[in-house]
Amino acid sequence: MSIPEFNFTFGGLPDEYTAFETARILIWPVPFEATTTFLKGTALGPHAIIEASRHLELYDEELDAEVYRLGIHTLPPAPVNASLEEVIERLYHEARRWVETGKFLCTLGGEHSITSPIVRAFAERYPDLSVLQIDAHADLRQSYDGTPYSHASVAARLVEICPVVQVGVRALSLEEARARHQLPVTTFFAKDLHDPRAWIPQVVECLSPQVYLTIDVDGLDPSLIPATGTPEPGGLSWSETLRLIRQVAEHRTIVGMDVTELCPMPGHEASNFIVAKLIYKALGYVFHRELPRETP
Numbered sequence: 073m074s075i076p077e078f079n080f081t082f083g084g085l086p087d088e089y090t091a092f093e094t095a096r097i098l099i100w101p102v103p104f105e106a107t108t109t110f111l112k113g114t115a116l117g118p119h120a121i122i123e124a125s126r127h128l129e130l131y132d133e134e135l136d137a138e139v140y141r142l143g144i145h146t147l148p149p150a151p152v153n154a155s156l157e158e159v160i161e162r163l164y165h166e167a168r169r170w171v172e173t174g175k176f177l178c179t180l181g182g183e184h185s186i187t188s189p190i191v192r193a194f195a196e197r198y199p200d201l202s203v204l205q206i207d208a209h210a211d212l213r214q215s216y217d218g219t220p221y222s223h224a225s226v227a228a229r230l231v232e233i234c235p236v237v238q239v240g241v242r243a244l245s246l247e248e249a250r251a252r253h254q255l256p257v258t259t260f261f262a263k264d265l266h267d268p269r270a271w272i273p274q275v276v277e278c279l280s281p282q283v284y285l286t287i288d289v290d291g292l293d294p295s296l297i298p299a300t301g302t303p304e305p306g307g308l309s310w311s312e313t314l315r316l317i318r319q320v321a322e323h324r325t326i327v328g329m330d331v332t333e334l335c336p337m338p339g340h341e342a343s344n345f346i347v348a349k350l351i352y353k354a355l356g357y358v359f360h361r362e363l364p365r366e367t368p
């Protein structure tokens with residue numbers, strides 16, 4: 073699959089808001105796909121998200137703020153033409169470089185396996201880290217299709233680094249259902265998410281002070297984002313997802329994030345835009361304390 077060139081930056085911002093030196097936020101495209109099992113195409117996810125992001129309304133009415141004024145720099149895409157193991161190792165080293173800048177790193181996948189090397193880099197800088205995983209899948213298989221770095225095993229790799237809290241899970245194997253009781257993982261199944269006034273504070277309670285947010289877009293309902301490789305019915309709604317991220321950002325410090333598994337599909341361009349909007353909303357929540365109110 074050939075990845076189209078990246079001719080534009082996230083948000084289609086004026087140059088004064090995209091310089092690396094002054095930007096508070098880094099957008100890092102990682103167009104990597106090696107182990108997806110059902111529908112292929114998530115390597116095209118970063119390009120589709122950035123392209124759609126040019127059409128975002130840049131004023132956030134909920135926060136009464138223009139989030140892009142923090143400065144958003146779009147990094148060159150990570151080189152991903154190597155073996156799976158090699159890519160995982162390279163992503164770790166490159167992620168370290170970006171984490172060391174102290175800027176907020178938001179990675180665009182690509183398949184979900186990219187998350188574990190990035191979290192490894194974050195855990196070195198933030199020893200009190202936990203991961204909040206929004207996902208339809210538990211991803212707790214020790215290995216899948218012969219590799220421990222499958223996208224179906226990403227949470228099994230994450231729990232080797234730090235505790236994980238999963239939200240929206242509704243597809244897992246018996247092996248995973250049994251394994252999770254022996255692992256540092258708390259799973260909030262989609263079937264149990266009724267009143268967000270009850271379950272969201274419980275999720276927050278399970279998280280350590282510093283949180284890395286990983287969003288597999290299939291965690292949201294496929295009626296909202298059908299363009300994903302392994303869609304599962306019964307996912308989070310738009311408002312539940314925003315409310316969850318907002319409350320985590322208010323009560324904990326989100327130190328980095330990624331969004332994975334968008335699989336762009338003709339006829340489902342709305343998915344690309346919804347993912348771009350989700351990222352922009354999340355960035356606003358992360359920086360809510362620093363954003364000046366724009367209207368009286």
Ligand SMILES: [Mn+2]
Pocket residue numbers: 207208209288290291302333
């Ligand atoms: Mn998933």
